[in-house]
Amino acid sequence: DAKTTQPPSMDCAEGRAANLPCNHSTISGNEYVYWYRQIHSQGPQYIIHGLKNNETNEMASLIITEDRKSSTLILPHATLRDTAVYYCIVRVATYGSGNTGKLIFGQGTTLQVKP
Amino acid sequence: NAGVTQTPKFRVLKTGQSMTLLCAQDMNHEYMYWYRQDPGMGLRLIHYSVGEGTTAKGEVPDGYNVSRLKKQNFLLGLESAAPSQTSVYFCASSYPGGTANEQYFGPGTRLTVT
Numbered sequence: 001d002a003k004t005t006q007p008p009s010m011d012c013a014e015g016r017a018a019n020l021p022c023n024h025s026t027i028s029g030n031e032y033v034y035w036y037r038q039i040h041s042q043g044p045q046y047i048i049h050g051l052k053n054n055e056t057n058e059m060a061s062l063i064i065t066e067d068r069k070s071s072t073l074i075l076p077h078a079t080l081r082d083t084a085v086y087y088c089i090v091r092v093a094t095y096g097s098g099n100t101g102k103l104i105f106g107q108g109t110t111l112q113v114k115p
Numbered sequence: 116n117a118g119v120t121q122t123p124k125f126r127v128l129k130t131g132q133s134m135t136l137l138c139a140q141d142m143n144h145e146y147m148y149w150y151r152q153d154p155g156m157g158l159r160l161i162h163y164s165v166g167e168g169t170t171a172k173g174e175v176p177d178g179y180n181v182s183r184l185k186k187q188n189f190l191l192g193l194e195s196a197a198p199s200q201t202s203v204y205f206c207a208s209s210y211p212g213g214t215a216n217e218q219y220f221g222p223g224t225r226l227t228v229t
Contacts, residue, residue, distance in 0.1 A: 036218075043119070043205050043220025044158065087157060093216060100165055101146055101209050101216045102173065105157030 004088045009110045012082075018075040020109050022088030025069040032093045033064060035073045036103070039084040044105075047073065047086075049093075078113045085110050116141050119221035121206050127227045128196045136191040136224050138206030146209045147189040148173075148218065149181060151202040158205060164189055165211075196228045 012018040087108040150158040160173030164183040
């Protein structure tokens with residue numbers, strides 16, 4: 001699985017958009033970008049994933065560059081409850097052929113949303 | 116649905132004692148995982164299972180054993196606890212379908228070994 005690089009910490013004002021970057025320059029063609037977050041020592045929570053197109057769900061948007069070497073997670077209107085550690089993970093999506101769906105976590109980005 | 120539950124939530128052990136952590140899921144997921152998280156670090160995979168009766172080693176398996184006798188349960192055992200095993204342990208499960216392969220995590224077990 002490709003390695004990812006994230007800034008260790010970021011601040012964001014409440015109500016503003018939070019843009020969390022991730023570099024994954026060694027990503028392979030069949031690897032997806034996944035984002036999870038962990039709020040104050042709770043179990044991690046899935047946010048969103050994508051291959052090459054931009055994706056949006058009720059929680060966030062994911063923007064992947066055309067060369068797929070980097071991506072940005074966008075929380076459009078950050079709230080205090082979005083304060084968490086955000087993990088960017090790259091791996092093959094499909095199971096089988098030795099892929100067991102396991103996640104390799106880095107140290108993530110600690111996002112602090114301030115009032 | 117309760118999702119993924121873990122028992123116990125907290126435990127203090129003395130060096131050399133043994134214990135078993137229980138993970139249960141009610142989502143009929145095939146895959147289950149045990150991770151540990153040390154302070155200020157991301158999660159690291161200990162062992163995982165791709166189905167009932169099967170287990171495999173992850174990144175940091177030494178000092179741990181696991182069993183998956185029933186599809187809904189995944190047990191993590193520490194035969195002889197060491198202070199280095201002081202950590203927060205998370206269990207997760209997933210269903211091998213689609214591209215999300217979303218893992219659902221339990222609330223964690225906080226273990227201290229003195």
